[in-house]
Amino acid sequence: MIDGKKVLFSGMQATGNLTLGNYLGALKNWITLSDEYECFYSVVDLHSITVRQDPQELRKRARALLTLYIAAGLDPKKNCIYYQSHVSAHAELSWILGCFTYMGELNRMTQFKDKAAKHADNINAGLFTYPVLMAADILLYQADVVPVGIDQMQHLELTRNIAERFNNIYGDVFTVPEAYVGKVGSKIMSLQDPTKKMSKSDENPNASIYLMDDPDTIMRKCKRAVTDSEGIICYRDEQPGIKNLIDIYSACTGKTPQDVVAEFEGKGYGELKPAVGEAVISVLKPLQDEFARLSKDKAYLDSIIKENAEKAGYYAQKTLRKVQRKVGFPDRIR
Ligand code: ATP
Ligand code: LTN
Secondary structure (H helix, E strand, O other): OEOOEOEEEEEEOOOOOOEHHHHHHHHHHHHHHOOOOEEEEEEOHHHHOOOOOOHHHHHHHHHHHHHHHHHOOOOOOOOEEEEHHHOOHHHHHHHHHHOOOOHHHHHOOHHHHHHHHHOOOOOOHHHHHHHHHHHHHHHHOOOOEEEOOHHHHHHHHHHHHHHHHHHHHHOOOOOOOEEEOOOOOOOOEOOOOOOOEOOOOOOOHHHOOEOOOOHHHHHHHHHOOOOOOOOOOOOOOOOHHHHHHHHHHHHHHOOOHHHHHHHOOOOOHHHHHHHHHHHHHHHHHHHHHHHHHHHHOHHHHHHHHHHHHHHHHHHHHHHHHHHHHHHOOOOOOO
16 A cells, blocks of 8 residues: 555566557556555566667667656656666566566466567567566565556466465565456457457557557558458458457447447448547547657656655665565665
8 A cells, every 4th residue: 555545567678669569458447546556666677678779679669668658647756657677676676576487387387388489589588587577576566466467467377376375474564466357348359350469569560559650551451451351331240350340449439339330230340430530630649649748848857757766765665674684684774
């Protein structure tokens, strides 16, 4: 608890360009949570170097992601938006927690297996211990809730196990976090293969709408979206392409899928697709404008980065000191 509020932690990696899936499935939900919880939203750059990065590019993307958090509507005065690498306690706690995590547990992580297969030339120890760092992120702030996608549930379960194991030995040190699963229908699928999720690492640029796509590109991608030959607009699993377009339309307009079906009754795909394009443009355009405006305001962004790193550092240090004392490290002489 901080000032009587429950604590929320989440983060994103600054790898690749964010997609509409990242926005509708993650960022947009974060905004609705920021009144209820004391929120920490990190740009997890320590995690990013588990795969090779170009240093200039990483710095640029990390700043763009942090700017995007704010442009999307997260008020940096109310939400602690910061770079993970600016708070050294993440790495320090990660080392300690690594000594309370078993090889067998890490060996079972499916993301490690997937990434190891994808980057067979660079299966480094950081890639293997990635979930321990993620546990440190969450436990450092004594987070009660962690909004994550289904793909991260295994990591969250491991975090809970590590926290419980530690608490069993040393007493109540960590809050055991719960996953916060967003509304149903927040899984946005690829526009080219609606059985796969829209992903920033898809090689086909037509499969994903990127948050920085211009209106013409967005419209073109929507019009080219893969559908089916049924010809009727229904919200059902047998028509995954149409279902996905309805999901996107309803997430962008706030209408329910049933309302959308009613709105397009008797109409064809040729009317649905451009309407989806327009709805996406009307959501992304203000975000892009705000991003452009903020990006130019270097002094403002720098002040946010500094203030929030200090705020995050304050809470992180509190937990870290407690943990260091519990495991038996000597007190500092002041
Ligand atoms: P990658 O393609 O590199 O695996 P990604 O696009 O899947 O990346 P992540 O960085 O793994 O994105 O996830 C960031 C956040 O966005 C997570 O909370 C994740 O659940 C959410 N997210 C990612 N893709 C989608 C999607 N298609 N629909 C809804 N939410 C998504
Ligand atoms: N592994 C997550 C990113 C991430 C995260 C976290 C999410 C790193 N640390 C802590 C929630 C809480 C991902 O790849 N989406």
